[in-house]
Amino acid sequence: MNIHSKQKPLSTQGGTGNKRGQIIHATIRLISEYGFHGTPISMIAQEAEVGAGTIYRYFKDKDALVLEIFEQVNKDFTTTMLHEYDADQPIQDRFIHLCWGIFRFGIQNPHEFKFMEQFYNSPYGTTLRREKLFCNCGDSSQELPLDKVFSTGQAQHLIKDLPLNALIAHSIGPIVFLVKDSIAGLIQLDNSTIDSSLKACWDAISVKRQESDIQ
Template identity: 40%
Template sequence: MSKLEKRDEIVRAALELIAEHGFHGAPMALIAERAGVGAGTIYRYFENKDVLINEMYQELEEKIFPVITEGYGELKAFRERFLHLGTALLRYFIQNPLDFRYLEQFHNSPYGVATRRERLLGVREGCDVYFHLFEEGIAQQVLKDVPLPLLFALSFGPLLAAARDHILGFIELDDALIARTIEACWDAVKR
């Protein structure tokens, strides 16, 4: 197994274990076992578990960004861009339930809180297409003039709940229901 393949196996094992058992239920030794590598091998790629967790988040963000922005630049109207991003993100989560479950763990942990705080304060850069869209919407008076965290909650809260319920088998999100869900998110934030 090449170095890149070993690293990929470690990341995949960590993703699965963290999605299944949370951060505390995924010790490095168990990740190594699931990846089929020695426990010390992980430390050749990641200094510690915190580095692994943060790098995994960064890699997922970089993986999702091109998916949700494909075709985005061609859309002109603000509403259409909002609907495009929401639809693409919800579809991504449905198609990649492990990624979704990892991101939920991350965002509801101290790691995610720190990342969110840094982004909202402008300290941390990243794939911030939503951040820029929301700033533009407030400036153009297209969106409700409420604090940015509230716009994120009104936009993502229902979307995340729908993705979670779909993954758990409580609802079946087809194209029509995805469109209605994203429209409801739009209705929550538009002026």
């Protein structure tokens, strides 16, 4: 048992006297902007206002630091998505709820959002994704909530019969683009813009009523 395996909530961070949190936050900020290889330990130490050696008191090495952050951020992300989620609602409502969660997380945690993006775009992240850990870090036995919405929706003929990957692409793809644009200051994501975007996502994946269906 050593100090490295201690787990603290990410929210307990930023104040002085909380070196660990300062290091984590500095790492997220810098890697979200410059990427893993683009942010030296020295830079992290400086941003965290901490000696370089101190970082190694809390984390085995740079890899362990980043990996631990990713796991925590990914957990927080899932929590945000599932906040007040009700699996008994209609499919469309559940879909919109989960997607709103992604927007919320991205807008409220821009650095964490870009950190995850960087992670998934790295070779390490690609491996993870291939292992189906996407959004499901640590518990691969349980079906992801969004996957569940898709399969249920398909069974009810409400959602198009596209491959699961494609449904995810049409839901999350646009959101990721929009959140990134929002973070970059290229677009203002107010509630009405988000609403209409989510409507567009739903239009993309949902089965359109046939004209003959209209009563």
